[in-house]
Amino acid sequence: xxxxxxxxxxxxxRAGGGFGLSLAFFLIVTVLxxxxxxxxxxxxxxxxxxxxxxxxxxxxxxxxxxxxxxxREDGSLDLLATAPIPLEGVVAVKAAAHWLTTGLPLTLAxxxxxxxxxxxxxxxxxxxxxxxxxxPALSMIGSFGAALTVGLKxxxxxxxxxxxxxxxxxxxxxxxxxxxxxxxxxxGTPLLMLAxxxxxxVAILPFAAAAAIRVNLR
Amino acid sequence: MLxxxxxxxxxxxxxxxxxxxxxxxxPGQALILRGPNGIxxxxxxxxxxxxxxxxxxxVELPPEGAAYAGHADxxxxxxxxxxxxxxxxxxxxxxxxxxxxxxxDLGALADRPAQNLxxxxxxxxxxxxxxxxxxRLWLLDEPTVSxxxxxxxxxxxxxxxxxxxxGAALMATHIDLGLAEAATLDLARFRAKRxxxxxxxxxxxxxxxxxx
Numbered sequence: 541x542x543x544x545x546x547x548x549x550x551x552x553x554r555a556g557g558g559f560g561l562s563l564a565f566f567l568i569v570t571v572l573x574x575x576x577x578x579x580x581x582x583x584x585x586x587x588x589x590x591x592x593x594x595x596x597x598x599x600x601x602x603x604x605x606x607x608x609x610x611x612r613e614d615g616s617l618d619l620l621a622t623a624p625i626p627l628e629g630v631v632a633v634k635a636a637a638h639w640l641t642t643g644l645p646l647t648l649a650x651x652x653x654x655x656x657x658x659x660x661x662x663x664x665x666x667x668x669x670x671x672x673x674x675x676p677a678l679s680m681i682g683s684f685g686a687a688l689t690v691g692l693k694x695x696x697x698x699x700x701x702x703x704x705x706x707x708x709x710x711x712x713x714x715x716x717x718x719x720x721x722x723x724x725x726x727x728g729t730p731l732l733m734l735a736x737x738x739x740x741x742v743a744i745l746p747f748a749a750a751a752a753i754r755v756n757l758r
Numbered sequence: 759m760l761x762x763x764x765x766x767x768x769x770x771x772x773x774x775x776x777x778x779x780x781x782x783x784x785p786g787q788a789l790i791l792r793g794p795n796g797i798x799x800x801x802x803x804x805x806x807x808x809x810x811x812x813x814x815x816x817v818e819l820p821p822e823g824a825a826y827a828g829h830a831d832x833x834x835x836x837x838x839x840x841x842x843x844x845x846x847x848x849x850x851x852x853x854x855x856x857x858x859x860x861x862x863d864l865g866a867l868a869d870r871p872a873q874n875l876x877x878x879x880x881x882x883x884x885x886x887x888x889x890x891x892x893x894r895l896w897l898l899d900e901p902t903v904s905x906x907x908x909x910x911x912x913x914x915x916x917x918x919x920x921x922x923x924x925g926a927a928l929m930a931t932h933i934d935l936g937l938a939e940a941a942t943l944d945l946a947r948f949r950a951k952r953x954x955x956x957x958x959x960x961x962x963x964x965x966x967x968x969x970x
Contacts, residue, residue, distance in 0.1 A: 543849055544845075547841075551837070615830025615832040616832040618809060619832040620849070621808075622826045623849050624850060757810070
């Protein structure tokens with residue numbers, strides 16, 4: 541299991557591994573928004589938590605199809621399915637590797653990019669906390685979607701359509717928590733809901749994704 | 759017995775390919791599957807490996823007994839030969855990759871990324887992976903594709919060593935490996951009878967009807 545995690549992290553950071561792709565996309569979105577919306581500080585501050593959350597979600601979506609498709613193409617997935625580690629474990633480890641190379645860098649970059657959007661000072665910690673709690677759910681739900689579409693050639697479009705509706709609750713509670721934090725309101729409830737979504741996804745979806753992969757390998 | 763197959767029927771894409779397949783493999787035995795393209799050699803191997811359900815019949819092998827090697831080698835282009843092999847060794851709980859590197863003559867290539875290897879060298883690395891699994895039954899699908907004569911001999915030698923150590927091998931191949939001890943199973947006689955509409959020979963099997 542640890543070997544698989546280390547391999548995925550190593551692959552992501554080597555040339556062509558797609559490590560920087562999500563981060564670069566996130567940067568582009570947050571840099572472009574002030575140009576589109578206008579430099580008026582009050583407007584930007586009001587929409588900043590939502591923009592940062594939407595940007596993080598779309599960046600995450602961008603790298604999902606790599607999770608299983610590459611392993612399927614080179615035959616590794618067949619070999620992992622016959623290996624002595626359970627397929628549920630493979631899914632969980634690959635989702636964890638995706639989070640470490642996508643969700644975690646996005647979480648760490650968000651406060652820095654928040655400066656560009658005139659994010660209120662009070663919101664920084666809440667934004668980081670909500671992303672920290674919410675991005676694991678994005679990786680896990682995304683892995684499930686990737687497992688469903690792993691047999692399809694160029695299944696990226698279907699993957700996005702399948703995963704986007706499942707991402708909406710995470711987005712609502714995540715952005716709400718950051719927004720309430722920015723306005724100085726109590727953000728405990730949306731954060732708890734967010735943590736609930738993440739824990740539920742981590743508990744259930746490895747099994748669903750492993751079942752989907754078994755069907756797709758036939 | 760390392761592998762017992764009884765009355766096995768397999769299908770690909772909803773069409774029955776083989777039926778009534780039965781054989782057994784004891785330690786030290788090798789069996790070569792033969793038959794024309796499309797007869798179902800790959801499907802049979804995938805069913806035995808547990809990647810695909812059987813239509814009917816029974817496959818008995820000890821839990822975690824088989825190592826499967828398909829058409830694709832499962833190599834990561836940006837990892838080196840040694841890293842690729844070490845990864846699979848750790849997945850199978852093994853530590854030592856040196857014997858596998860030596861057996862497939864990969865020593866000089868150990869630090870090259872897999873993307874720089876030739877097709878035959880990749881294949882040798884794919885076969886070296888079998889040696890680090892520590893599994894007793896090898897399921898090999900066309901193991902000699904893109905290998906030159908010397909590499910085929912090297913592969914035959916490692917199969918022979920595997921058999922001598924109490925392992926067994928089931929392989930689908932079209933070429934002669936020079937394995938005198940290997941038995942051959944011609945799959946043509948297990949071909950599923952398809953009731954093509956209007957065949958006109960009066961033979962209709964209700965089982966085939968379900969897949970027509």
